[in-house]
Amino acid sequence: MTFDSSLLQSLLFQSVNGFASASGLFLVAAGLSIIFGVTRIVNMAHGSFYMLGLYGAVTLAPRLGAVLGPDLGYWAAVACAALGVAVLGALVEVVLLRRIYGAPELYQLLATFALLLVISDAVLWLWGPEDILGPRAPGLSGAVELLGRNLPRYDVFLALAGPAVLAGLHLLLARSRFGRLIRAATQDREMVAALGINEALLFTAVFALGAGIAGLGGALQMAREPANLAIDLSVLGDAFVVVVVGGMGSIRGAYVAAVLVAQVKALCIALGTVEIGALAFNLSRLTLVAEFLIMALVLVVRPHGLFGRPQAAIPHRGTSEAPLRPLGRPARLALLAGLALLALLPLAEGTFPYAPVLALDMLIAVLFAASLHFIMGPGGMDSFGHAAYFGLGAYGAALAATALGAPTPVALLAGIGVAAAGAVLFGWFCVRLEGVYLAMLTLAFAQIVWSVAFQWEEVTGGSNGLFGVWPDWPFDSRAGLYLAALVLVALALLAIRRMVFAPFGLALRACRDSSLRAEALGIPVARVRWLAFALAGTMCGAAGGLYAFAKGSISPEAISVSRSIDGLVMVLLGGVESLAGPVLGATTLTFLKDNVMRETDYWRALLGALILAVVLVAPGGIAGALRRLRFRAGRAP
Amino acid sequence: MSAPMLEVEGLDAWYGAARILFDLSFEVRRGEAVALIGPNGAGKSTTLKALMGLVRRRARRLVFDGVDIADLPTYRIARLGIGYVPEDRRIFTDLTVAENLDIAARPGAAGGHGPAWSREALFDLFPNLARMQDRRGGAMSGGEQQMLSLARALVSAPQLLVLDEPSEGVAPIIVEQMIDTIGALKASGLSILLSEQNYAVCNSICDRAYVIGQGELRWSGPMASLDEARNHDSASPLD
Structure with a gap:
């Protein structure tokens, strides 16, 4: 790497580009931050508001341009789109959020994520799947020359727009x-x-203000990037990083963090390939990892972000979790009988050839959900990145089987080992945080794993993933792998049950209910939570390994955010306050996905509606509803 | 005596799943100062929060100034003219003294039906606050915060002042000042509902008292006869 003038120019060019991107990021993050500050809701649908602003502006600009002329039309479209999104935000607050202010954090996160899914499909329905190009900004389409390099005028304008909005917001808040x-x-x-x-x-x-700012951010991007359907999640991820790095609720922090993140990304692109000794790193491919690395680093050093402060505790309005109860003798016998029936399932393969395949999917989902439930329910740690350990297990097993040619059980163990190592490493950071910060950090780690799988083509096969991960004898038949999975999952569930009622489980639940009191009793809270996190990740790795063998392949798509969210939906659908919850939830969701959601292009909206139904109507999930029914039946004369 | 300004009958309240108040009844008449007395954890603060609609509650009758407040949201109850001075003061620590007062001064017709307080009148009553208008709430002493909390309640022009343990965690000299200030407010015609553990504070301000223990009403009567009951009755209501 040599420092010549062309590199300097490239750095300058990318830095202006970085400031322009930072402005867009800041507008989304500022809205997110203000909303969180007042309502204590982390709005997962905030990226959707940005996307709607962009789509709205792109659609309105030509129409308004025809009436008002292209100059005025462009800016009128930006203003109308931002206002429209603000109105929509107000509507969302009144119709949805008001019902969930008293709900646990996790439900709020999921409800707004459901909103993201619904909006995403609404946009697909309204505008179709094709990218839509916006018009150029009137008067700002040229370039300004600086140090012999042409800088797009619109980028310079955007770079200034961020600080302008920051100043405006500051005035609004202060005066x-x-x-x-x-x-x-x-x-x-x-x-x-x-x-x-x-x-x-x-x-x-x-909420309207926050949504409107995000809509404005999206609308202003119309001269820079086409409106597309993937933008909601990618902007959301970036905005999370920015808000968490800057500190929840701090507008100033959001701007500093937006600049930091955007500049580091720009720097990666400007530097390109860097050679250190004989090793060559292509930094421009590291942009995805870079921002999440920044976030992880900042959170470890300053758990509440650069400018954040610990949030005042919100009075807990819901009821606390009911204590878990051990199973009675009849229930145990029923479970054993059920297990025996499941073991006989391959005999039905002749009549229902698809049954073992679906059942295997369900078993994997059950293990995935149960391991997530272990840290969420008894552990009280809401993980939004459980897909990380699923992915580590799957890739670990797949690599061991294909690249090293390990026999299936050994490869599976290798996958579990990789997942365990990842959970130990990531867990050390995560268990030191609480609530939404913990959720965001788990999400960040999951994104790192995903990015590595996506970008490290030489080893992971990049976006295509790894193929030909077939198990060897005796697991190479449907029945063989199914039975192996059944034994593994049954053992894991048994282990979870035993742990929850063992002293370790009691300590874990004590840490959840009152970490202060637990600490005062001499329980090493961080260590107990760390161990639980590691165990959950390990079991989740087993689910991932089984998945790789069941499908014969593994790709980044299978370990994306949506897998983490699926896990959360399974746990909540089943009921977080019961050990049977994840089992019921995982089988139900797998069945629904397999039979209902694959029939429609709008499965996201369907999943969103399902989540909203659980959150609003049956917050106890299936297990909670069953318990209520039994309770009522028991009391009936 | 005129008709009660605040009538509470059969009040139950919950904190999460735990029931705190059981069938509590009391009233405050116009111009009167009433004390809720009881030990820690008796349910005094919860009673006041229940009145403001800040905890889950149920009552056979909950009427303020002729309006049924049982189903009103907190802000509507406050707007009817109840000035709430909460336990541990709850000053907005990031805002300056002046901004803290501005928040409570609602523009337009939303005043609390009580006597309006100009800044001059307010600063006459709390000369300390006049000197520190630009100070952040978080940078004030406990006593100063207590004064600000009281002043903030007055700005909303209440008819009834609801004070939750104003003497708690405050230096004795400030308690003396507070007694004088609250006494002056009462003399000016404000009605007062005061929750206190400090018997002396109640005695120097209040006309009547309700003694609460474990969420239930234990005794009620004129302040003077509580004094008698305390001195002569072996089964004192305060034990």
Whole structure:
């Protein structure tokens, strides 16, 4: 690598580009941050507002241009799109969020994620799957020359737009009554209401403001990038990183973090391939990993972000979790009988050839969900990145089987080992955080694993993944692999049950219910949680390894965010307060996906509706509903 | 005596799944100062929170100033003219003193039906606050925060002041000041509902008292006869 003038120019060019991207990121993150500050809801659908702003502007610009002329039309389209998204945000707050302010954090995250799914399919339905190009910005389409390099004028404009919005927001918060109310409510919303302020109206206004800023961010991008369907999740991921790095609720922090993230990405691209000794790193391929590495680093050093402070505890309005109860003798016998029936399932292969395949899928899903439930339910740690350990297990097993030619059981063990190592490493960081910060960090680690799988082509096969991961004898038949999986999953479930009621499980539940009290009792909270995290990751790795052998392949798509979310849906659908929950949830969701959702292009909306139904109607999940029924039956005369 | 300004009958309240109040009844008449007395954990704060709609509650009758407040959201209850001064003050620590007061000063017709407080009148009552208008709430002492919390409640022009343990965690000299200030407010015609563990504070301000223990009403009567009951009755309501 040599430092010549062309590199300097390239750095400058990328740096302006970086500031332009930072502005877009900042607009999304600022909205996210304000909304979180006041309502304490992490809005997973915030990237969707950005996407809607972009689609809205791209659609409106030519139409308004025809009436007002292209110059005015462009800016009118930006304004209308931002306003439209703000109105939609207000609507979402009134219709959906008001019902879930009292719900546990996890339900809020999932409900807004469901919203993301629904909006995503709504956009697909309204605008179709093709990318849509926007018009060029009038008067800003040329370039300015700086140090012999042409910088796109619009990038320069965007680079300045970010600080302008930052200044505007700062003024709003410091000088206006609305701003004072936002700051007061960020600290103590209950007290604001007790002083006679209409809290509900304030929340709606704040949500509309946050959504509108995100919509503006999207609309302003129309001259830079085409409107496309993938943008909601990618922007959301970036915005999370920015908000968490900057500190939840800090606008200033959001801007600093947006610049940091965008500049590091720009630097990676500008530097390109770097040679250190004989090794060559292509840094431009590291952009995906880079931002999540920044986030992980910042969170370890400053758990509440660069400018964040510990959030005031919110009074817990829901009821606390009911204590778990050991199974009675009849239930145990019933379980054994069920297991025996499941073992006989391959005999039905003649009549229902597809049955063992579906059953294997279900078993893998059960193990995945049960391991997630172990850290979420008894552990109280909501992981949004459980796919990481699934992926490590799957890739570990697949690599051992294909590249090293290991026999199936050994390859599976290798996969489990890789997952365990990953969980030990990531867990060390994660268990030190709580609540949404923990959820975001688990998500970040999962994205790192995903990025590595996606970008390290030489080893992981890149986006295509690894093929030909078939098990050897005696697991090479459907029945063989199914029975092996059945034994493995049954053992894992038994182990989880034993652990939950063992002293270790009691300690874990104590840490969940009151980490302070547990610490005072002499329980090493971080170590107990770390061990639980590692065990869950290990079991999840087994599910991943089985998956690779069941499908004969593994690709990044199978370990993306949506796998993590599937796991959460399974656990919640089944019921987080019961050990039977993940089993019921995993089988139900697998069955639904297999039979209902593959019939439609709009499965995301369907899944979103399912999540919303669970969150709003049956927060106890299937197991909770069953328990209520039994309770009622028991009381009936 | 006029008709009660606040009537509470059969009030139950819950904190999560735990029931805190059991069938509590009390009333505050116009211009009167009433004490809720009881030990730690008796349910005094919960009673006041239940009144403001800040905890889950149920009541046979919950009427303030002729309006049924059982189903009203917190902000509507406050707007009817209840000035709430919470336990541990709950000042907005990121906001300045002036901003803390501004929050409570609702523009337009949303005032609390009580006497309006100009800044001058307010700063006459709390000369300390006048000097520190630009100070952040978080940078104030406990006593100063208590004054600000009281001033903030007054800005909303209440008819009834609801004070939750104003003497808790405050230096004795400040408690003396507080008694004088609250006494002056009462003399100006404000009704007062005061929760206290400190008997002396109640005695110097209040006309009547309700003694609460474990979420239930134990005794009620004029302040003076509580004094008698305390001195002569072997089964004292305060034990």
